[in-house]
Amino acid sequence: MTDDATPADRRAAARRGCTRWLAGHGDLTPRRWLVELAEAATAPDLDRYGAGGEVEALEHEVAQLLGTESAVFMPSGVMAQQAAMRSWAERSSTDAVAVHGLSHFVVHELDALSEMHHLRVQHLTDEPRPATVADLDRLAGPLAAVSLELPLRDAGYLLPSWEELVAFTDRARERGVPVHLDGARLWESQPFYDRTHAEIAALFDSVYVSFYKGLGGVAGAALAGPQDLVAQARRWRARHGGTLFSMLPYAVGARDGLRRRLPRMAAYATRARELAAGLGSVDGVRVHPDPPHTNAFRVFVDAPVEALEEATLRAMETDHVALASWWRPAEVPGWAMTELTVGDATLDWDIEDQLAAMRTLVSAARRGARAGSS
Template sequence: MSDDLKLRRLNAMRSSDRILSGVRPKTMRERLADLETAADLDGWPDFYGGGPVEALEERVAGLLGTEAAVLFPTGTMAQQVALRYGADRTGIPAAALHPLGHQEMHERHAYAELSGLRGITSTDRPRNPTAAEIAALGEPVSTVVVELPLRDAGFVLPSWEELVAVCGAARAIGARVHFDGARIWESTPHLGRALREVVALADSVYVSFYKSLGGISGAVLAGTADLANYARPWRHRFGGTIYQQFPAALSALAGLDRELPRLREYVGHARTIADALASVPGARVFPHPPHTHQFRLWLPYPAAVLGEAVLRVAERERVWFAGGWVDADVPGYAMTEVTVAEPALEWTAADVAAAAALVRKEIG
């Protein structure tokens, strides 16, 4: 996306009175104002840790039920350290990864380029691996990675029974289990278990603060005290021990206060929105019903045409439908990821149908 188009999209969303997918973008001044309401800013910041960073690490470890948690500036860095830890502790420089997983799709294969590790395909199916697939890997791996949910397969989750089985299969072959839990916060309704119970299945977990919680940036790698002791020097070596991270830490703490309690509500309403979108002529929704508050939507138009129509409707009607359209593998269709958050809670099925009709009419 060009800078001009990105700016137009941000302005269109910001000016809209109603937003179906996503949240209203905030300016830097608004983000700073959020920090003022999140904490007492007269306290001391962090200095290579401590202060709000330590408070965030302790709070997340408590939420997840782990012995410790370590703040990283990015999830990419946190996941590299998780895989290095597994390789160093087991002596096996290979990890079982999904080809649609974050490490393969969005981290430029950092685990291989920077740490010399090998990725072994856990499954080629558009879902997380099964216990049988892990048992049949055919070569040893130090870590089995499970992404909850698997974003690039459509934000899909296994059942609780399937997740328990795959974790058991990983341990049966002598491997650790690492959850790529960037969006694990909103996975608990589908799994039917509390967050701590889900996390207890894994040896380590990475969580994000900006994907669902509305934070500025940052991630945590959580697990045992031994993992934390290993992670801190490796975070430094990778350049992630930053002098001060209090803006990211404070916004993450605010997200835990404001957004985390509402995610279950978003997941529930996503099913209403998905049903309404599935009724739009020519539309396809997956998964249906959604496993989290995010899912995929296909419409039978080129991506560029849909993107322009959505922008024009937003600029004229002040109603934001959904952006980020890409031409799909399905001939004649474009796809987007729908995120049901606070702005969408006021939308009824009739509202969704009306907004879709505006976009279709704009296309002509």
């Protein structure tokens, strides 16, 4: 590495040399990933334009797992969610939909519901907490659909209690409002509720699930629900340009994730709680939520971003361990935050060693910050 290498260059080079990762499933080379996909393929025929082969097999598996009439594979969750909300709106006399102000719809999609689909988006709340019945009641007018994100990622992977979830969906049905589940991390949320995926999905009128987060697939999502709604969403998939000639690698990766990683979700959540408890006892470290609701949580450190980035890079370069993918300024001046998501790589590494590595990282960052300010 040259002396003028940027932090991004250093991180990329160092990550390639890492042998242990605190978060996620670890890194694979492109070649190894393709080899694993080839070994996981089981369908005898290829899919074509979203029909047949691994794609059709995946759609059947998802519908059965969620207890819905049908499911459709989508290349992205953004496409799946927009197709769902637009399809519900087409059945309604109003173009108003309700979402959380911190939901993926609002934070990450460039106002797509209003810009592309001309829907009037109302916020249940903008506060960093799950939406409540009271929030729904404050939106007094008619609604074409309401969406709940489980967990609410941009508030710290928060979940409502089962009782709160039932109360919310019951109130929506009393008002005749379909409830859509943004279940990008439904697989990861299921252990919190200790109910089957079908029992959770039954509270909702449509359900979106992701295949590349906890399941570790290449990309892709599914929208599940009544047969007629899914058929309507397929039309929106085509309009969005999502009916690719073949979606083989995405479907294979998704089915492989369902086979290999879905059964491990409870273990991921358990390790997340153990890690959070250990990190929360370190001086100058806080976690949120405490305990975590899913396999992911936020970590706050009393040290500046620059010092933590440098300490993280040094750990990657010298110890070949990846402890954090990024650091950002926290709302408290002088503090930084990151997110930690537990996966296969986390479970493959002894927790006491993980905690020791994080304590060393925090100490190094705080020493570096003090040295820089002196």
